[in-house]
Amino acid sequence: MKSCLVVDDSRVIRMVARKILEELNFDVDEAEDGQVALERCKVKLPDGVLLDWNMPVMNGIEFLVALQGIPGGADVPVVFCTTENDIDHIREAIGSGASEYIMKPFDSEIIQSKFVQVGLL
């Protein structure tokens, strides 16, 4: 079973993501901001990360940059979420090491297709 870390400050969104991912047979772990996610990754790298952008303490981009610094971190596929139809953010995320981006609100179908694209499914 592959593991996926869901990083989002909203419990509601984590709940939704967990539901979708568990249906896709992922072992789901959650973190409510980049800092917590990073601590998790230092202990054990997940197989994939679903990452929000706008979070307190440490935002998505900062987390991405830090993740690259962890041994093996650069190889973890990260799917970046955003509600903003903002090409700059997406570009910045991809530049910082994100594998794919996804628009909120996401559903099972779009997650499935994106995860296939990054090789998680």
Next chain:
Amino acid sequence: MDDLLNEFLTETSENMDILDVELVKLEQNPNDPALLGNIFRLVHTIKGTCGFLGLPRLESVAHAGENILGKIRDGEIEVTPVAVSLVLECLDQIKLLLQELEATEEEPEGEDSDLIARLNAFADGNVIEQPEEQSDMAENTTAPAVETDFEPVEEEPDEFGFVPVRAEDTGKNIDPAAIAVEVASNVDEDDIPDSDEEASAVPAVVAKSEEVAREPSDSQKTGSVANQTIRVNVDLLENLMTMISELVLTRNQLMQILRNEKESEFSAPLQRLSHVTTELQEGVMKTRMQPIGNAWSKLPRIVRDLSIELDKKIDLQMIGAETELDRQVLELIKDPLTHMVRNSADHGIEVPKDRLANGKPETGTITLKAYHEGGHICIEIRDDGKGLNTARIREKVLDAGLVSESDMESLSTQQIQQFVFNAGLSTAAAVTSVSGRGVGMDVVKTNIEKIGGTVELQSTEGVGTTFSIKIPLTLAIVSALIIESAGERFAIPQISVVELVMASANSEHKIEKIQGTPVLRLRNRLLPLVSLQNSLKIDSAEEADEVADSDETFVVVGQVGTYSFGIIVDRVYDTEEIVVKPVAPVLRQISVFSGNTILGDGSVILILDPNGIAAHTGDLSLVDATNQDTAASGEDGDDSRVAMLIFRAGDKTPKAVPLALVARLEEIDRSKVEWSGDRALVQYRKQLMPLIPVVEGSVMEREGMQSVIVFSDRERSMGLIVDEIVDIVEDRLNVELNTVNEGFLGSAIIHGEATDIIDTGHFLTLAFDDWFGNANNEGFETGKGRKRSVLLVDDSAFFRNLITPMLSVEGFEVTSVDSVESAMHLCEKGRRFDIIVSDIEMPGINGFEFAQQVRAGSAWSEVPMVAVSAHTAPKDLDRGREVGFNDYVAKFDRTALINTLHHTLSLH
């Protein structure tokens, strides 16, 4: 309800609460990018999650708000009160929609194009409608707060059935969405930034969680951060609490059984069980603890809206927001607190113009302060506003017919102020939309008292008002003292027990229990006593006698507010942790019981309410603390009564001495009396105390017990030998002077019997030749060795005779006159005194008029004056000072009189 929807409602209302606070902060610090970022993110999150749940109406409102915030963040729009109000209006709309959503589980029909259009217009820099919008907005934003004056104003996280709970104590909480409920208490003191912490304690809590998270400590276990808190349903916690309560009871029961077994193999495991139960109980109690800041979080917003509506400048300071208390208590005080803060803002703080005119800073301050004290939490709500208008309250009280005009005269300012807690009184001249509708402080007081709390009020006109609330930390389990009276056991909450005194005939503490007015003299104070058996009217005739005759009686000294009293009980058992169960509705009217509980042995007993019992100590007013020391003399509105100790000695005529002069009553073993010639002496408190017979030459028997009235002055004591102590009575004293018998001032009719009043001074001189001599009066004379001269004005010969020797002892030269006329005559004759002591109630010219005459340019206009009166109501003191008395002393309080004289003289 759908889990996801439930979670959404919880999370979003948490975020809304933070937003309210953060926006008000933003208005004060418009250039704080961190604040802006946080606000933007929260609104953004709300909008984002709406998308997942298919809530287009909410999403569109949130989106419009986010739009403005985005522009503000990017510096395109300035932070102005108008902008903030508009965003707040947007948030209010979101709250409204959330409420509907919660009630119906469906997003309400309708649309918000008007609001959205205005939001968008503003975002686009279109601010033409500003002024109109503002007034419009002020009405709208406060609308929900106003209409539900005493209902919870908005949705609480708790109402969704959730409360954040600490998973481990070490937690460094990171999820600010969890509004850092537990963070405040977890963060080490060192981590708390000091800077304007006080000014905005609640928001600071949120900031704290972020700060801590940025600096993860080394000791922190990696990866465990997110699991520091879990959320559990409140019902689950309540259930746990109930189960623990039952467990505590069962534990107590087991311990009781164990106590009766001398040696038991269960002893060790039961001790362990007891220990664990206690810890478990504490642990569960802790999960119910929440910082009081949770109840305060809405206040900045409320005050902010009010200040705009009322056109005032108000600074809200919150100190001690991290102080924790039981969530049940928290829920119960939330509304009263909100109401009181609203009152302070509305009635208390003046408009800037008036403040400036009164030399105050333009901005008014409302300070909320919470702290722990013993097992209580104290909350203060203080404003520096105009204070209570006593004259208006007085008017209102009279209008409402609560008090007659004559009774009103005798009330002090403070007592009049307490009427704001009465139903139906509002002093707001105009009824605003906010308060002043006559519902309020009475409800506040009732609600606080319902949970065993007290609320006090202090107000100075022009300076401000302070409300002090004291409430128990928790309601569920209390420590209580188990006592027995007439074979029944009762529990008294430990919190109101000050001490236990064992009174017996031979001990130092003796109940001077005479004809239904029992008192206990304890460390020079007279405590009014109430017999539990009598006040509960428990019948057990044979036991009653037994108790009265038994040598030992237990007195539980209790305290309610500033009022101390004693409860006579038969036995005292142990203190026990008891689980408070509410009293049955049928018993609820009985004020002496506050609940019931099950004891360790399984028996059900009643919990006594000290407040109710205090009321049984007679007609003593609980409010007036100034009369504590003269408690025995009562306060039934007729203050010219004097408490007299009645005794018999020699002949059959009852004899009396003012109780205030008596130090104590003793029974002395005659075999211990030593004789030095004719003089009887007894060892008393490591000194030899002379015993003087009332009737000269009477011979004392050599065996058995002897009743003695002890008079004390500094270290010396004298015992007056009497046959029998009869009673303590209160009566109007009208002494007919008769100087035939030495040692007697005269006789008076007391309780219908002719009674001889003894001259204490005479017996004191018999005991010690130098009692009234020059001993111990060093330092009380003037530098030249001249004695200070005192003029004593009193129409009562009895009082003059009482006071004169007493003042002589102190080294004063006393001149006494019986009327103001005689006094003024001395003045005209050119007599000069260092100080004047005057009675108030005198026929002809009274003391007040006397003082006015003296102060109105007489030769004595500079001479200090001290009033002596049986009337010591605060109103009298005020009046006394007004007419020119330097001080005011209660009659028969000789220590106070002497101290006052020395003090007054030292000032002149």
